[in-house]
Amino acid sequence: MIVIGPPGCGKGTQSANIVKKYGLTHISTGDILREEVELHTAIGEIVKKFLDRGYLVPDDIVMREIFETAIKQKCDKGLLFDGFPRTLFQADYLDDIMYHRNEKINLVIHLNVEEEELFQRIVHRSEDAKKRSDDNEETVRNRLQVYYQKTFPLLEYYKKKHKLVTISGMAPIQGVFNAISSIIDDYINKS
Numbered sequence: 808m809i810v811i812g813p814p815g816c817g818k819g820t821q822s823a824n825i826v827k828k829y830g831l832t833h834i835s836t837g838d839i840l841r842e843e844v845e846l847h848t849a850i851g852e853i854v855k856k857f858l859d860r861g862y863l864v865p866d867d868i869v870m871r872e873i874f875e876t877a878i879k880q881k882c883d884k885g886l887l888f889d890g891f892p893r894t895l896f897q898a899d900y901l902d903d904i905m906y907h908r909n910e911k912i913n914l915v916i917h918l919n920v921e922e923e924e925l926f927q928r929i930v931h932r933s934e935d936a937k938k939r940s941d942d943n944e945e946t947v948r949n950r951l952q953v954y955y956q957k958t959f960p961l962l963e964y965y966k967k968k969h970k971l972v973t974i975s976g977m978a979p980i981q982g983v984f985n986a987i988s989s990i991i992d993d994y995i996n997k998s
């Protein structure tokens with residue numbers, strides 16, 4: 808499955824809850840890319856420039872990282888992609904990977920949160936001691952703009968494939984997780 812949503816929507820938190828409850832393997836491109844930066848790899852040096860400014864890392868780099876991780880994962884219960892795909896190009900690539908693994912995307916959960924609330928959450932998060940280098944007001948504006956330009960069209964892409972479920976991410980964490988769980992349970996019961 809895939810979890811899609813704007814920065815600050817709670818994607819990371821809810822993805823962690825989902826993998827814990829349903830035993831899926833968590834693949835977060837944000838985490839993979841941040842690790843490259845922390846390890847100061849050659850890729851990490853390139854990635855840092857995009858990440859710190861709130862721009863998407865180029866598709867070829869992201870795809871190589873995904874290929875290196877996702878394709879090699881053993882996943883008896885399935886994979887959860889968090890923050891991937893973020894462009895139509897990446898979505899096509901993911902379809903290819905799935906096809907070659909004889910698997911498919913079953914469910915795409917879209918977490919919908921109002922823009923004002925997103926700002927407040929990220930500003931709050933930026934006060935954390937372990938804050939992310941891309942959690943500041945200017946970068947967040949870029950990240951939001953990039954989301955609406957590049958990632959938003961994916962909602963239509965998955966809607967046409969009848970895979971998209973939109974959930975409000977405005978409620979407290981547990982409430983949102985309950986809503987997600989009931990969507991997943993429904994899906995499991997029907998299949």
Ligand code: AMP
Pocket residue numbers: 814836837838840857858861862863864865869889890891892893894897941950
């Ligand atoms: P996230 O942790 O999902 O909010 O991602 C943090 C940052 O990592 C994003 O703002 C992008 O710079 C980069 N990133 C994460 N996933 C992708 C992706 N699928 N494609 C391009 N850039 C990505």
